[in-house]
Amino acid sequence: MGSEMASDWIRIIVGLIIVLAFSQLNALFLVWLERKVAGHIQLRYGPMEVGPHGILQTIADGIKLVGKELITPLSADWKLFVIAPVLVFMPVLVAFLVLPFDENLVIRDMNLGVLLIFAFSTLSVLAILAGGWAANNKYALLGAIRSVAQNVAYEIPLLLAVLSVALMTQSLRFSEIVAAQCRVWFIFLQPVAGLIFLICATAETNRAPFDIPEAESELIAGFHTEYSGMRFGLFFLAEYTNMFIVSAVATALFFGGWHGPFGFSFGLPGIVWFLLKVYILLFVIMWVRWTFPRVRFDQLMNFSWKVMLPLSLLNLIVTAAVLKFI
């Protein structure tokens, strides 16, 4: 009994270290990739100085962030202020628990895995609200308010899009959803839901063109205006890890998870297919960011309530009707 518990603890600690290391490395790579994509879209190089093609640039930036002083404003609610960056990063770690990297490479294959991810990723907006509120800065507060309004608005079509997939597979377990796509990916059966999911996921992760919570032209830096050093770094890290998670969920729900296209795996192992698709989706998110201008707040809300919500509801009803009568 005692040794069993000890091995459980070892498993938890090793798993946590792997997940932490992966999320850090992933964020380092994504920041570099984002700057490269931005550069080349604007016909310039992007980072070139540190390491070959600037690959070590983000490590240098990270070291700088760690070395910086952590400033707490005098009028801030310091307890909340300190804890908010930690809170924003925690739900991100939980999501790794159920992500299906391969057929047998899941930490816990829960029967409510999809629900767990969405339940926890909603928590990060609370952390953003806490951070923006605790800073006692009007720009931070405005950013936090916007973030909450935006997340509430986009959560609904997002979940409705997921629901139409769940209706088709009659399961919320990732392994079953992915297994149902071994021949045809759900993006071909549910293109509207897939598109809605991608758009809403971009809005959920506060990415451009939906990045109004941190719109630097209006709100300085939005909710993380007063954060410096590694506290800001944690917000940044959480954003990029969130991007990875929504892309991974989109891959699992719509792009066939660890399956190759149309059942052909071309001899590649499942995890390679999975990560390949995730990083392609991440590239698309970056591509979108450097293409479209930021939407205005009323446009953002109109788009969610007048377009995304009716479309996703319609899609859900059509899906349900097709499944019922055919």
Place this chain on the structure above:
Amino acid sequence: MSYWKEIIEGGWSLVEGMRVTVRRLVRPVVTVQYPRKQLTLSPAYRGHIEFKVFPEIGTHRCIACGTCQRTCPSGVIKVQGVKDHARAPKVATHYMIDFTRCSLCGLCVECCPTQTLKYSTEYQLEEESRWDGVYDLMARLEERRT
């Protein structure tokens, strides 16, 4: 019906935008890694003014008439000249410009009656004090001639 039309047309315009950026993405970049590589400057580049050297007389042709000094909207130019004797033509001896206040309008070059001014192609200027922006064009001319 305009609701659906707006969604479809708007969506198509977004796709069009993505097409533009992905084309940019694969195009070769236009910038260079500056301190290590430098682009060749266009001959039409207009830096601060400089004296021309006329090969037939081997020096400038400034007669210190002061037209440039009076025309300059920012009061950048100070020019002085001397006559060797009463009947001799005037020749410039001092020509100072305060480049920190110059707006590069080029009126001095255009109004010069002897066309002895031109634009230099210098763009890598760095100074420590604002007085370092004051250039002695005569000294620069001597430097170039030697």
